[in-house]
Amino acid sequence: MRQLSLQKNWVQILILLLGIALVVFFGLRVGRAFFHLRGSDFRPEQPDPQDIRGWMTPAYISKAFRLPPEYLYEKLEISPPENAKRSLQDINRLYYPDQPGYVLARTREVVTEYLQSRPPRPPQPPEAPSPP
Amino acid sequence: MTESLTELGLSLLLTYGAPALAFFLLVGAAGLPVPASLMLVAAGAFARQEFMDWRLTAFLGLTGVVLGDSLGFGIGRFITRGRIRASLEQSPRWESARKTFNNQGGAAIYFSRFLFTALAVPVNLIAGGSRYPFGRFFLFMFLGEATWVFLYGGLGYAFGSQWELVSEFLSNFGGLALGIVLLAIAISFWRKNQNARAEAA
Numbered sequence: 001m002r003q004l005s006l007q008k009n010w011v012q013i014l015i016l017l018l019g020i021a022l023v024v025f026f027g028l029r030v031g032r033a034f035f036h037l038r039g040s041d042f043r044p045e046q047p048d049p050q051d052i053r054g055w056m057t058p059a060y061i062s063k064a065f066r067l068p069p070e071y072l073y074e075k076l077e078i079s080p081p082e083n084a085k086r087s088l089q090d091i092n093r094l095y096y097p098d099q100p101g102y103v104l105a106r107t108r109e110v111v112t113e114y115l116q117s118r119p120p121r122p123p124q125p126p127e128a129p130s131p132p
Numbered sequence: 133m134t135e136s137l138t139e140l141g142l143s144l145l146l147t148y149g150a151p152a153l154a155f156f157l158l159v160g161a162a163g164l165p166v167p168a169s170l171m172l173v174a175a176g177a178f179a180r181q182e183f184m185d186w187r188l189t190a191f192l193g194l195t196g197v198v199l200g201d202s203l204g205f206g207i208g209r210f211i212t213r214g215r216i217r218a219s220l221e222q223s224p225r226w227e228s229a230r231k232t233f234n235n236q237g238g239a240a241i242y243f244s245r246f247l248f249t250a251l252a253v254p255v256n257l258i259a260g261g262s263r264y265p266f267g268r269f270f271l272f273m274f275l276g277e278a279t280w281v282f283l284y285g286g287l288g289y290a291f292g293s294q295w296e297l298v299s300e301f302l303s304n305f306g307g308l309a310l311g312i313v314l315l316a317i318a319i320s321f322w323r324k325n326q327n328a329r330a331e332a333a
Contacts, residue, residue, distance in 0.1 A: 012321045012322065012325075013312050015317055015318045015321070016314075016315070016322075018314055019311050019312070019313075019314030019315035019316075019317070019318055020311070020315065021307070021311070022310055022311025022314060023308060023311035023312060023315060024309055024311075025306070025307070025311075026304045026306075026307030026310075026311055027311070028306050029300075029304035029307075029308075030301065030304045030305050030308050033297065033300040033304055034202070034301060036297050036300070036301075037294075037297045037298070037301060040294060040297060042291075042293070042294070043292075043293065044180060044290065044291055044292025044294060045180070045181075045292055045293065046293065047181075047292075048293070051293065051296075053139070053257045054139065055139040055140070055142045055143040055146075056142075056143075056146065057143065057146045057147060058184055059146070060181075060183055061249075063181060063183050064181045064183070064293065065208035080176055083216035085147045085148075087139075087143040087147075087180070089139070089143075090143075090259035115326065122156035132215075
């Protein structure tokens with residue numbers, strides 16, 4: 001009976017310690033993620049070229065940044081049909097095996113240049129007042 | 133291989149779209165270590181960028197995860213048959229745990245889909261192994277998974293290109309919620325002990 005009670009106590013202490021560990025570890029990470037979220041500008045439709053990653057495909061990048069796909073292929077010096085759905089990492093491995101990271105860096109440059117050369121969007125006209 | 137499983141998954145998600153999401157959610161729900169929540173948030177963001185159709189993505193994603201959970205339930209039932217089942221049924225502790233799960237399992241099934249996601253696979257196995265009725269399991273599991281798909285996918289859609297920040301927040305929030313539940317359990321045990329001691333005195 002006493003042994004069973006001791007065993008129960010150990011289980012309770014283990015649950016308590018595990019709970020404290022999880023709360024501290026994930027609490028700090030949640031706090032950090034929350035401050036990252038709060039500190040960032042809320043621009044869900046305006047991705048940053050620096051956020052381009054190696055797993056992204058040219059087809060996705062041209063859609064997300066609203067740039068003509070041909071422009072990207074031309075600047076990266078690759079042919080369109082077979083590379084549209086390849087990741088930048090795979091394209092790098094195929095075309096520039098001696099220069100790791102080249103395609104990612106070049107894509108960021110190309111997209112930044114394109115966004116800077118694109119005329120800014122015209123301001124939205126103010127909404128007409130609704131009739132009473 | 134330099135790229136991680138997550139990067140490979142995201143790349144496949146961009147290449148094959150909604151069927152790739154369905155596949156990842158299926159294998160993740162069945163127990164393989166796949167970053168399913170991250171994929172779901174990313175899919176929501178890709179839908180916002182009009183790269184994926186949100187209706188098809190939500191439908192196939194939900195189908196995949198429901199199949200995966202049902203598979204997990206089936207595995208739980210399969211591994212506790214025959215001799216193992218007979219020996220388990222002789223244990224009063226197992227019988228007591230089985231009855232508790234049968235009475236209160238619905239909440240565990242529902243909340244482990246989207247809040248305590250780390251527990252989803254063990255809950256599937258326990259439900260299958262404890263002979264929890266499949267119809268009831270399916271109902272709670274479907275409701276929980278629909279909440280998960282629309283909540284996580286919806287947050288990805290809302291935050292669009294900033295989905296990585298949301299995903300980081302959500303993945304850690306699940307761990308924090310689990311820690312809080314464990315603390316609550318420990319406190320309830322402690323209070324029960326205190327009451328028992330007070331009664332004995």
